Amino acid sequence: MKRTKLKNTIYRWRVRIGSLAAAAAVILARPSFRSVIIGFIISTIGLLLRTWACGHIQKETKLSMSGPYRYTRNPLYFGNLIIGTGVTTGAHSWWVFGIFCLYFFIFYPVIIGFEKQKMERLFPSQYQTFKKVPLFIPALRPRISYKKEAFKWSLYLANKEYRAFVGVMIFWASLIIKTIIT
16 A cells, blocks of 8 residues: 555544534434443444454564464454444434444455554564455354463553543443433
8 A cells, every 4th residue: 555645644634533423413413212222332343353453462562373363454444344333223323323333334445454564564474474364244154273362451552442442432421311301
């Protein structure tokens, strides 16, 4: 993926625009108790996947090939897809669905492309093996046999994954409040 000025801008703005999209999702949401419960359950699955991934990833020091990285090269981003699916389900709004799709299809191809380039540059020989693992949609069984490493809460904390958890919980608290008052 060639880095262009537009792609660099998209990459830099991904978190800020994502936060604005989440705020818009709360504003545009038309939730019901049922949609909130189902959406929350779906989002929790995405958060659990992200948690599992962050307990294995050692950013830029080691190519992570254990845990969920044996099934997909991008479990964090796949977890975000699941979380976003939960958000759109909970919001019960075609507008929110549209915003999510627009955001996901604009930002994630760029983000995944940049990450792929970085990993190929940092870990060229290991990445050749890692290419056996699907880029995004997980395989049903591990694609590489790599030394199993245990999940580490210290990595989860070092990767500051709790910020994603807090952000998602703020969204759900907002949606629950909106459901109650409307």
